[in-house]
Amino acid sequence: ESDIEKIFTRSNxxxxxxxxxxxNSLCKVSEEELKDVDNPSIxxxxxxxxxxxxxxxxxxxxxWTSIWRTLGEHxxxxxxxxxxxxxxxxxxxx
Numbered sequence: 779e780s781d782i783e784k785i786f787t788r789s790n791x792x793x794x795x796x797x798x799x800x801x802n803s804l805c806k807v808s809e810e811e812l813k814d815v816d817n818p819s820i821x822x823x824x825x826x827x828x829x830x831x832x833x834x835x836x837x838x839x840x841x842w843t844s845i846w847r848t849l850g851e852h853x854x855x856x857x858x859x860x861x862x863x864x865x866x867x868x869x870x871x872x
Contacts, residue, residue, distance in 0.1 A: 805849065809852070
């Protein structure tokens with residue numbers, strides 16, 4: 779496992795404030811990656827799915843709600859992306 783992958787797969791050990799900040803920041807990076815409609819990158823979008831899966835059962839309801847508020851909004855926005863592949867990915871992973 780590369781050091782980069784560890785950031786995502788071990789996000790469940792981040793403290794409560796850090797995981798909220800991390801997911802918010804990752805959503806912003808994903809938003810930037812998706813601006814190029816003709817050639818969007820879904821790397822960060824895929825990583826958001828991994829982070830959500832990793833943290834879903836390890837967080838208190840209060841913290842998960844904070845995380846999901848941002849993720850859900852991002853997935854909803856991306857679900858109406860003009861690139862059909864991106865939109866379908868967002869909807870399928872939601």
